[in-house]
Amino acid sequence: MNCRDCHRYDPETETCKDRKLNPKSWEQAVDCANTYGVRSVCIFNDHREKLISGFTLPVSNKQNLRKRP
Numbered sequence: 001m002n003c004r005d006c007h008r009y010d011p012e013t014e015t016c017k018d019r020k021l022n023p024k025s026w027e028q029a030v031d032c033a034n035t036y037g038v039r040s041v042c043i044f045n046d047h048r049e050k051l052i053s054g055f056t057l058p059v060s061n062k063q064n065l066r067k068r069p
């Protein structure tokens with residue numbers, strides 16, 4: 001989504017009221033996530049879901065197979 005079309009955009013300061021980032025390219029989105037964390041990326045951003053799935057690590061099966069004392 002373009003920030004200027006969003007209800008959370010503040011035209012006076014020309015910034016997001018929620019202080020979120022809205023990177024346009026995938027490379028910019030990865031840089032934002034690596035620098036500020038995935039939560040810094042706007043929920044309306046086209047790359048956010050892909051970022052979240054990339055940052056979610058699978059649970060190791062070894063932990064599930066550990067014997068209990």
Ligand code: SF4
Nearest residue numbers: 003006008009016042
């Ligand atoms: S960063 Fe997201 S929430 Fe903020 S103004 Fe832009 S589109 Fe809206």
